[in-house]
Amino acid sequence: DVFRAPPRLGFLAVLFGSGVQLLYVVATQLGIAILGFYSPSNRGAMLSVSLMLYVLYGGAAGYHATKLYVSLGGRGPARRVVLGTALLVPGIMWVVFLIANLALAGKNSMGAVPFRTIFMLTFMWLVVDLPLCFLGAVFGRRNPIPLPQKPHMIPRIVPPKPWYLHRVVLCFTGGLVLHALTFVQVYFIMSKLWLHQFIYMFGFLLLATISFVVGCAEISIICTYITFAWEDWRWWWGAFLIPAASGAYLFVGVPTFIFGAYQDLRNVPAITYWMLVSYTGIASMVMAVCAGAVGLVASSSFVRLLYSSAKAD
Numbered sequence: 001d002v003f004r005a006p007p008r009l010g011f012l013a014v015l016f017g018s019g020v021q022l023l024y025v026v027a028t029q030l031g032i033a034i035l036g037f038y039s040p041s042n043r044g045a046m047l048s049v050s051l052m053l054y055v056l057y058g059g060a061a062g063y064h065a066t067k068l069y070v071s072l073g074g075r076g077p078a079r080r081v082v083l084g085t086a087l088l089v090p091g092i093m094w095v096v097f098l099i100a101n102l103a104l105a106g107k108n109s110m111g112a113v114p115f116r117t118i119f120m121l122t123f124m125w126l127v128v129d130l131p132l133c134f135l136g137a138v139f140g141r142r143n144p145i146p147l148p149q150k151p152h153m154i155p156r157i158v159p160p161k162p163w164y165l166h167r168v169v170l171c172f173t174g175g176l177v178l179h180a181l182t183f184v185q186v187y188f189i190m191s192k193l194w195l196h197q198f199i200y201m202f203g204f205l206l207l208a209t210i211s212f213v214v215g216c217a218e219i220s221i222i223c224t225y226i227t228f229a230w231e232d233w234r235w236w237w238g239a240f241l242i243p244a245a246s247g248a249y250l251f252v253g254v255p256t257f258i259f260g261a262y263q264d265l266r267n268v269p270a271i272t273y274w275m276l277v278s279y280t281g282i283a284s285m286v287m288a289v290c291a292g293a294v295g296l297v298a299s300s301s302f303v304r305l306l307y308s309s310a311k312a313d
Helices: 009-034 045-056 058-071 078-106 115-142 167-181 183-194 202-229 236-244 246-261 270-307
Strands: none
Touching: 009 045, 009 058, 009 078, 009 202, 009 236, 009 270, 045 058, 045 115, 058 078, 058 115, 078 115, 078 270, 167 183, 167 202, 167 236, 167 246, 183 202, 183 246, 202 236, 202 270, 236 246, 236 270, 246 270
């Protein structure tokens, strides 16, 4: 039963595909930065390249989302999964960014993005990223994940577990461990951004990213193993949500750190607080889906390796 499709498989595939797409962007950007192609004199280069890479990696999102959905026997049409992958996560980020930009424009701020640029970004999203998602889905349907065993016709009854092994508790503890792992790195970055300073220690960022990825994989595998130890085969959502809970800690921790570290904020406009919360929310969503994708890949590989040599009754 460990390879039985989880409930809301389509939604899980959408989040997984979006997380893989963002992971590709982060990995490529770190590689470009380590090679020394970014300069403090051109601060907008990294953001521009990130947007271009996100659009171009739309095919990877559609490929991985459809591959997971088809491999687990998704019953609905795969085009819904592709549309959700292309529209859900970037759509939420686009709405948050648009509201924040409208607030800046209402204050006549120089930091507001011109509407022509917003139109071009929307055009790239819908005209380039969306078709690439469908193109990647075509290849994803043809290359399903090989599963060592097939689930039984009747699901196995799951025995009751202690309260501390429920998914909510595991998300709380697992996210806390990952948050503690990246505490220093994240708040160093946020301090630099708050003070409008350029971050050029890309080697430091690379090591921090590697440690975070390894931590997500370890936490996910450990929680999956504990779940199996209590004869619970419902591990798919836990493998994604437990590492993804670190994004919630980021969303709560960053404003708390900023307001605690900088006491004299009485003269700061309210729009600054709104921008901080908005962009922290976007960063938290990116962190959550990336961590969830890493955890799901790690646990899936662990389970397939574990059951590849097992014989079904």
